[in-house]
Structure formats: C-alpha cells, structure tokens
Amino acid sequence: MSFSKHYVLAAGGTGGHMIPAYALGAELVQRGHRVALITDERGEKIPGMVDGGQVHVLPAGRITKDPRGWVKGLQAILKGRKMAMQLYQTFEPSAVIGFGGYPAFPAILAANKMDVPTIVHEQNAVLGRVNRLAARTVNAIATSYPDILKLKPKYRDKVHLVGNPVREDVLALRDEPYPPLTEDGIFRVLVTGGSQGASILSDVVPDAMAMLPMNLRRRLQITQQCREQDIETVRAKYAEHDIPAELATYLPDLPQRLGWAHLVIGRAGASTIAELTAAGRPAILVPLPIATDDHQTQNVREMVAAGGARAIAQPAFTAKELAKQMQKMALGPGALENAARFAKKCGRPEAVRDLADLVESIGTSPLSKTLKVKQERSGLSISPRPALAKEAAE
Structure with a gap:
C-alpha cells in the first residue's frame, strides 16, 4: 500500500539548482505526492514550478571568508531555519531534499532539528559548500557523476549515483x-x-x-x-x-x-x-x-x-x-x-526517476509518523535513522 506524502525541495536561486528541483517536483507530483519549494528571491523568479506546488522565500544567509559578515549571515540562517520549521509544522514533510545554494542550508538545519529525513543532490563533480556542510547529517547524498571531489571518505556510504535531472523536452x-x-x-x-x-x-x-x-x-x-x-x-x-x-x-x-x-x-x-x-x-x-x-x-x-x-x-x-x-x-x-x-x-536519462525512488525510499509516510507518535507516547523506544545512528557512533 502506498501513501501520498509531502516533500520539501530547497534550492538556491540559479538555474543549475532550480532545474533539477523542478524536475523532481514534477515527478513526485505525478506519483501522487505534494511538494513545496524553499528558495530565495532569485529562485522565485525562475519559472518551472509544478502546478499546485507551494513556493516559500527564505533568507539566504552566507558565511564567507570575511569575518565582518559572519554575524549578519548567521542571523539570516537562523531566521531562515525558524521560518522553515514553521512551514514543516503545517506541511509535515516526509523528507526535505536540498539541491545546493544558500537557501537550502536553513531548510536542512530545520529538518535536522525536527528529525525529518534529509537528502542532498549535487549537480556538479565537486560537492558544493552547502552540501559539504550538510553531508554529516543527511540520510543520503545523490550525485550526478561517479567521482565527486570534496566528499569526505567517511560519507561515501551515503552516496547514490542518480545523474542530474533535465527538462522533459x-x-x-x-x-x-x-x-x-x-x-x-x-x-x-x-x-x-x-x-x-x-x-x-x-x-x-x-x-x-x-x-x-x-x-x-x-x-x-x-x-x-x-x-x-x-x-x-x-x-x-x-x-x-x-x-x-x-x-x-x-x-x-x-x-x-x-x-x-x-x-x-x-x-x-x-x-x-x-x-x-x-x-x-x-x-x-x-x-x-x-x-x-x-x-x-x-x-x-x-x-x-x-x-x-x-x-x-x-x-x-x-x-x-x-x-x-x-x-x-x-x-x-x-x-x-x-x-x-x-x-x-554519458547521459543518465533515468535521473529524475532514480532520484524520486531514492526520495520515496527515505521519506516516511504520514501513517508511519502517526505510528511513531503512538509508540513514543506508549514509552516504546524508537531506533534512530541508520545514517544518523552511524554518525552518532563515530
């Protein structure tokens, strides 16, 4: 038996991040799920969001090499995390999928805080800064190339080669x-x-x-x-x-x-x-x-x-x-x-299908969430997610 699930996609405001996010959103909706998008003001202006999908603009704080901008950047990240948590309380996502770019970072942080499963998708052959920051806590890292630079060896067991989704046309x-x-x-x-x-x-x-x-x-x-x-x-x-x-x-x-x-x-x-x-x-x-x-x-x-x-x-x-x-x-x-x-x-034409399969395999259904809450209230222990359990043991 399958259940309709809710998924949040988080992507920075460039076409390189937004196009695969839109492709996954369309695939998930076709499979009967609901999607919401977290992005910034630039991303909001890039067309392609599936009909019926929600779009939420969050602050995109940056931590650069210049210490003078750290306080302002951290404040924006924390504000974005708070707004994302408020969204999750009402939308109740089964998983949050980040596609890189600074708006994805507070979305992943909010998911970690609320124990929502997370995945990041890397479009490039070098793991991006936000995805590197998120690698420790996410359940899976979806990649577009067989060899990814800037990926720590201890996280390689999380990697799934799916490719980079492209537009249907x-x-x-x-x-x-x-x-x-x-x-x-x-x-x-x-x-x-x-x-x-x-x-x-x-x-x-x-x-x-x-x-x-x-x-x-x-x-x-x-x-x-x-x-x-x-x-x-x-x-x-x-x-x-x-x-x-x-x-x-x-x-x-x-x-x-x-x-x-x-x-x-x-x-x-x-x-x-x-x-x-x-x-x-x-x-x-x-x-x-x-x-x-x-x-x-x-x-x-x-x-x-x-x-x-x-x-x-x-x-x-x-x-x-x-x-x-x-x-x-x-x-x-x-x-x-x-x-x-x-x-x-070199093409990977099944990229969006394989990424959607990965998302569905990790995201929990509304029914499983209900069972989890009942178990917690009854005093039964809940096993941590496998990826996070391994991290805790390191």
Missing part, C-alpha cells in the same frame, strides 16, 4: 536521431553561455567562425545567446564576416534548437552537460575559471574522456584555437556523429 531529444549532416548541408552551431551568458563567447566565436575553411564556413548557420551589452557588437561581427547568425539574449525554445544543432559551444555548467549528454550532442566547452572550486573543469572531464566533447581552458580560448578544434571535429568523416554517440553514452 530535452530528455525527449534522446529518442531522436542526430540531425543529418551532409558534405554540402547546413552546419548548425548553437552557442550558449548558460543562464548568465558569457562575454568571452561573444568576443571569440565570431572571429573563430571567420577563420574556418571556406568549404565549412559557407555552410554555417549560427544561433548564439549573448549578453544584452554584447549583442550588437556580435551582430556587427557576423555581418562583417558574412556569416548568417541569429542572436538573442534569451532562447525560450532552447530544447528545440538543441535538437537540430550539430555542435554546441558553451560553458561547462552542470545543467548544460546534463542536457548535452541527455540529447547526445557534441560540444566544445569552456569552463568558467571563477566557478567555485573550479567545478566546471571537473564537470567536463567525463564527457571529454568519453570522446563526446573537447574542453578549452579560458586562457587558451582564442579564435585560432577554437577554429582548430572545430575543424578537427567537423571535417573528419563521421567525427561529429561519433562524438554525439559518445556524448549520449
């Missing part, structure tokens, strides 16, 4: 073939810098396209996402090089464009790589050098090792180098098709 591309690419056919290149854009792509990509051999250059069709302050400069460059290009600051139909792209040039964010490997699209990736713990460099390693992508460190990302790498991928017979196949092998 991206996942649907997995069942579609790689778009045909003939010797004289249009060569479609998609350039995207992620949710924040990337000026380095605007600076380098147009000039790199102009350096390609004429037999490849004349076939190009570029779609490029640009920052608002860069778009007119990029437009002028493509016009100067006589290369057809469609530019936008936001691509609402990105999954559709990914579907017909032969090659993607972009950053190495977790969501980008999850979508590339779900759809099976080859890529040239430029890790963001200032990403926390250099996690984008780690993110791309699996896809590069498999042959599905090439990575260029930003200091080496010049028009000449990009043009060289594009020729290696695009001019070899069947090279792009092979890279697409290798990229797809």
Whole structure:
C-alpha cells in the first residue's frame, strides 16, 4: 500500500539548482505526492514550478571568508531555519531534499532539528559548500557523476549515483536521431553561455567562425545567446564576416534548437552537460575559471574522456584555437556523429526517476509518523535513522 506524502525541495536561486528541483517536483507530483519549494528571491523568479506546488522565500544567509559578515549571515540562517520549521509544522514533510545554494542550508538545519529525513543532490563533480556542510547529517547524498571531489571518505556510504535531472523536452531529444549532416548541408552551431551568458563567447566565436575553411564556413548557420551589452557588437561581427547568425539574449525554445544543432559551444555548467549528454550532442566547452572550486573543469572531464566533447581552458580560448578544434571535429568523416554517440553514452536519462525512488525510499509516510507518535507516547523506544545512528557512533 502506498501513501501520498509531502516533500520539501530547497534550492538556491540559479538555474543549475532550480532545474533539477523542478524536475523532481514534477515527478513526485505525478506519483501522487505534494511538494513545496524553499528558495530565495532569485529562485522565485525562475519559472518551472509544478502546478499546485507551494513556493516559500527564505533568507539566504552566507558565511564567507570575511569575518565582518559572519554575524549578519548567521542571523539570516537562523531566521531562515525558524521560518522553515514553521512551514514543516503545517506541511509535515516526509523528507526535505536540498539541491545546493544558500537557501537550502536553513531548510536542512530545520529538518535536522525536527528529525525529518534529509537528502542532498549535487549537480556538479565537486560537492558544493552547502552540501559539504550538510553531508554529516543527511540520510543520503545523490550525485550526478561517479567521482565527486570534496566528499569526505567517511560519507561515501551515503552516496547514490542518480545523474542530474533535465527538462522533459530535452530528455525527449534522446529518442531522436542526430540531425543529418551532409558534405554540402547546413552546419548548425548553437552557442550558449548558460543562464548568465558569457562575454568571452561573444568576443571569440565570431572571429573563430571567420577563420574556418571556406568549404565549412559557407555552410554555417549560427544561433548564439549573448549578453544584452554584447549583442550588437556580435551582430556587427557576423555581418562583417558574412556569416548568417541569429542572436538573442534569451532562447525560450532552447530544447528545440538543441535538437537540430550539430555542435554546441558553451560553458561547462552542470545543467548544460546534463542536457548535452541527455540529447547526445557534441560540444566544445569552456569552463568558467571563477566557478567555485573550479567545478566546471571537473564537470567536463567525463564527457571529454568519453570522446563526446573537447574542453578549452579560458586562457587558451582564442579564435585560432577554437577554429582548430572545430575543424578537427567537423571535417573528419563521421567525427561529429561519433562524438554525439559518445556524448549520449554519458547521459543518465533515468535521473529524475532514480532520484524520486531514492526520495520515496527515505521519506516516511504520514501513517508511519502517526505510528511513531503512538509508540513514543506508549514509552516504546524508537531506533534512530541508520545514517544518523552511524554518525552518532563515530
């Protein structure tokens, strides 16, 4: 017999945290459960919450390296924890699932205080700061890569490799073939810098396209996402090089464009790589050098090792180098098709299903909560959760 359960999802206000949270929320609702989301003001503005899901904005306190901000950060965290506990008293979650980002931390702390089971999901190949702080007390750590850096060995028995959930319209591309690419056919290149854009792509990509051999250059069709302050400069460059290009600051139909792209040039964010490997699209990736713990460099390693992508460190990302790498991928017979196949092998299309299974296996049902309360009132002892029992014994 199954019971409808309540789950709280907690995620910071970036697309990398919010997209997998939304994907899990939709899956849990489809399974008959109710979900609520804890986030910050930025996260509230990112669309994708399942119909009927509650959204709660909490303070997102930060403890940085600067001691001057510690008091203010701690106050915000404690305020957020109090607000989360008030939510849990009425919503009665079976489990709380954190996806990283500072708003997730008070949500996990509140769950620990109220003995609510917890899980964290890590999208990157390096365990994020909030997830590192929570690792000791959570019941499970769901990961997107087989090898995770910054994870203490004593917590490895909590790890479950599930992958990084992606949107349904991206996942649907997995069942579609790689778009045909003939010797004289249009060569479609998609350039995207992620949710924040990337000026380095605007600076380098147009000039790199102009350096390609004429037999490849004349076939190009570029779609490029640009920052608002860069778009007119990029437009002028493509016009100067006589290369057809469609530019936008936001691509609402990105999954559709990914579907017909032969090659993607972009950053190495977790969501980008999850979508590339779900759809099976080859890529040239430029890790963001200032990403926390250099996690984008780690993110791309699996896809590069498999042959599905090439990575260029930003200091080496010049028009000449990009043009060289594009020729290696695009001019070899069947090279792009092979890279697409290798990229797809890195995908984990069952990520949202496997994560939901993990959540359901750990979350308690309303009936079990009732039985627990009756047992406590009758004086019977209650065994601690296995993960926490082990921690207590250490």
